[in-house]
Amino acid sequence: STPVTIFCALSRAATTGLLIKGGDYLELLAKVKTVAFDKTGTLTRGEFSVIDFRSLSHDISFNTLLYWVSSIESKSSHPMADALVGHGRSQSIEPNPENVEDFQNFPGEGVYGKIDGKDIYIGNWRIGLRAGCEKDSLDVQSMSRETNGYIYCGAALVGIFRLSDTCRSGAAEAIKELEELCIRSAMLTGDSNAAAMTAYDQLDRALDTVHAELLPEEKAQFIKEFKRNGPVAMIGDGINDALALATADIGISMGISGSALAMETGHAILMSNDIRKIPNAIRLAKRAFRKLV
Ligand code: ADP
Ligand code: MG
16 A cells, blocks of 8 residues: 555665655655755765965964964864864874864854964855955955965965865766756855866766855755756755755755764755665655555
C-alpha cells in the first residue's frame, strides 16, 4: 500500500546515506526542478591550502601579522580559518585565542577581533567596507583576481592571502546525473568570482548557473527565484547556508562536516560526502511516487 512504498523508499534512501525527515520531503524530492549547491564544503572538500600570505605594511612583520590572523581565526569554525591557523603552525606560530577580544563573525564576509590593541578584520572585500576602507581602494584590490583574502588593521589594508580548495570526487558526475534527469543545477557561493569559476571549470562546466560573492540573504533570494520553476532542493553545510536551506522546498545539509545549525535547519541530512547520493535519492523518490499514481 501507499505508506509502505514511501516507508521503503525512505529507508532505502537512509541506507544509502540520505536521512529524509518524512514522506512529504520525499514527494518534493521526486518533483524537484532545480538543485542549488553551496560551494565551499559542499561541492568542494572545504579543506583549503594557503597559496600566498603577505604583509603589505612596513610596520607589521610577516610573523606578527600571521600571529594576529591565526589567533583571531582560531575562534572561527570556518574552513578558511582552519587553513590559516594551520599555516601559522607550519611556520611555528601558535595562535593565542586568549589575546583576542570582542571576536565577531560576519557570515559571508569574515571575522573581526581586537588583538594587541589593534582592530583586525579578516575576510573578503565586504569586510573592508566594515573596516571603514574607502570604496576606491577596494576597486583597486579587486584587480588582483586570484586574491580571496584581505586583512585590515583599522581601515588600512595591511595584508592579503590566497586560499585554494579542491572539488569533491563525484561532484561533477552528480551534476551530470541531474542533467540526465532534466533538473537544473546552480552554485550559490559566498566566495569570490575567481574561486567560483575555478570550481566551475573543475566540475567540467556542467552547472547551469553560478552566482558568487553572495551574502546569506542573497543565497535565499536566489532560492526564491528558482522556486518559480518548481520545487527546489538546496544543499549546504555552513551557518551561511541556513537561511537558503530553510527557504528551499527541501534543504539538505552535509552531515559529516556540516555545521550544527545547517543540520537543524535541513529537511534531510546527507550522512556522506558523496553528493552523487542526491541524484540517486531523486531517482528513488521518483520511482516511489510513480508507483502511487
Ligand atoms: P561559501 O558560500 O562558499 O560556503 P562562505 O559564505 O562561508 O562561503 O564565505 C564567504 C566568504 O567570506 C569566504 O570566501 C571568505 O572570503 C569570507 N569569510 C567567511 N568567513 C571567513 C573567515 N573566518 N576568515 C576569512 N574569510 C572568511
Ligand atoms: Mg559552505
